[in-house]
Every structure is written in C-alpha cells, then in structure tokens.
Amino acid sequence: MSETADAHDAPTSTGIDHKKLIMWLFLASDCMFFGTLISTHLLYRKLYPSGFTDAEGHQRFIQNLFNIELTSFSTFILLMSSFLMALAVSAMHKGEIKSFRRNVLGVIFFGLIFLGCQVFEFTHFYHQGLTIQNSVLGSTFYVLTGTHGTHVAIGVLWLILMYFYSFTGKLGGHMGALDVEVAGLYWHFVDIVWIIIFTAVYLVEYLGPNGFWGTGLPAVTK
Template identity: 70%
Template sequence: MSQEVAHDDSHHNLMVKNKKLLMWLFLGSDCMFFGTLISTHLIYRKLYPEEFDPTLLFSLELTSFSTFILLMSSFLMALSVSAMHKGEIKSFRRNVIGVIFFGLIFLGCQVYEFAHFVHEGLTLSTGTFGSTFYLMTGTHGVHVAIGVFWLISMLFYSKGGNMEAHKNAVDVETAGLYWHFVDIVWIVIFTVVYLIEFIA
C-alpha cells in the first residue's frame, strides 16, 4: 500500500526492508504509548483499590471470547502473510477477509462492552477508573480499527491483481507485524486489566 520505495536500486545495510524496519520502530514507540496508558491505569488502581470494583461489571466470558477472536485473527493474519509470500493471491484474500471479519467482531464486542458499562454507570468521569479504562481500551480499539481499515483497503487493492509477491509481500508483512502487535497488546491488557481483578 503506502509505497515509499524511493530507491529501487539502493541496497539495505540490514537485510530488512525499509518499510519493515519503519514498522518495527513504530511498534517500539507504540510500546511506550501503551506502556504509559497501562501504567497510568495500574497506578490509579493501586492508589484507589476501593474506588471501584470492576469484577461486578466485567464479563470475563465476553472478554475471553473477544480475546480468543483476536488471537484467531492473528493466526489468519499469519496465514495470509505466508500466502502472499508464496504468491497465492486468492488464499491471501480469503485469509484477510477472515482477519477483517474477526477484527470487526472484536470491535463489536468492545462497542457492546462500552455501551453496557456506560449503561451500568461507568462513564469517562467515573473517578479515575472510568478515565483510565476507557482511554486505554479505547486507544487499543482505535488501533484495531485502523488495522481493519488498512486490511480492507489492501483487500480492495488486491482485487484487480495489483499485488505481486515480490513487490507487495513486504507490505502485507508490515501490516501483519502491526496486527500481531495489536493482538499482543490486547493480551497484556486482558491480563493486567481484566484477569488480575478476578484473581485478587
């Protein structure tokens, strides 16, 4: 997609394409974004343990389900990357549709969850818990949404046979990196924001 190959004829000192390196750096930086959000949440959680009891609100079943969905989407993403490498455009498209579908289910779950929580009285201004929870999971949701948008445009782009393995494998791989990262972040959030509440 975003094709920033300025130098077709230039070599790369590392055996990594520029685009992929860029994505790695972005993900490194993104770690700090999520690190800041998650630590803000945990700091306030530790500071005001009594302020709010999320176990009464969280539905572990639903969130486990959406986590599982996201994990599965990562699996399909891996399949589509490998399909692209082999030049199997059809298989690639099939798998990407799956990723998009699962991503949308995840987003749907999140929208439902947010609506439910707001209905139950947890809003942005509900103490610090509401603030940190929504900003953190919301930022993650925006990441998923951007990923879905990205994959949809890739899907459309690949329709007319525009994509070829030697040229576009790196694009798909970059998108895959992004998708896996978003997935990993969710697993961290699921663990330290949801699961821990039920353990403690």
C-alpha cells in the same frame, strides 16, 4: 508493484527492507505509548478502590461489571485473527492471491467481531454506571481500552483497503508480500498488546476473593 529498479528494491546495508525496519521502529515507539497508558491505569488502580458511584448514587465494583466470559471470547477471537494474518502473509509470499484474500477477509471479520464486543462492553458498562467522567477508574479504563480499539480499527481499515487494492492487480511480487507482511507485523503487535491489557486490566481483578489489588475497602460483598 512491478519488479522495476525501484528505490525500495535497492539492497540495504543490513539486508532488512526499509518498510519492515520502519514498522519495527514504529512498534518500538508504540510500546512506550501503550506502556504509558497501562502504567497510568495500574497506578490509579493500585491507588484507589475498584468501586465507583453510579448516577443513582449506588456503590458499584468493576469486578461485578466485567463479563469475563465475553471478554475471554473476544480475546480468543483476536488471537485467532493473528493466526489468519500469519496465513495471509504466508499466502502472499507464495503468490497465492486468492488464499490471501480468503484469509485477510477472515482477519477483517474477526477484527470486526472484537470491535463489536468492545462496543457492546462499553455500552453495557456505561449503562451500569461506569462513565469516563464519574471516576478515575472510568477515565483510565475507557481511554486505555479505547486507544487499543482505535489501533484495531485502524488495522481493520488498512486490511480492508488492502483487500480491495488486491483486485487492481498491483498487489503482488516481492513488494506486495512486503506490504502485507508489514501490515501483519502491526496486527500481531496490536494483538500482543491486547494480551497484556487483558491480563493487567481484567484478569488480575479475579486473583483471590477481592482481586489482585483488592477492592481497597474492608468488607466487600460480591
């Protein structure tokens, strides 16, 4: 965008750009969105044992399905993508478009690794017998983490489009930096939400011998 007398360049009452403000408002709304989803999962997790019955009729437990090393790895990757996103925003503010492209490619690459891990995890859990249909646990788990994955996928698509758009020469100046910064806000938010989901869905299952909530059953052999 060129530096014309654009409506979005007009000074605002608060000094905050419209685009940045509306993204903060969207994120406030998205907090309630994920808050509702996470609440649903925790309510049911508190109410029911972590076990479910697979297709062969075997009793299985979510703790045995989780591959915490893999999920920790993908969490770390997502965190590092946020770091690269911050570098990309900083590069845009300095007008270093090549540095921006390098960093944003890194973000896209890390985002895709995270999504790949999630696809692997979903497939693995499905073959282990946890489906969206056979238990409430499966429903809440897949819908919560899947919704987060959709957010990541939208972010990746957004950044890919932005990456290619940068070659048209129209992504530059104050407005270009603002556009990248707004995308960065979104990306950081999705990252923070994952930290909460990772804690609430995965980590608490490892507190104590039977997880924070317990299995809900008297004797469990893990």
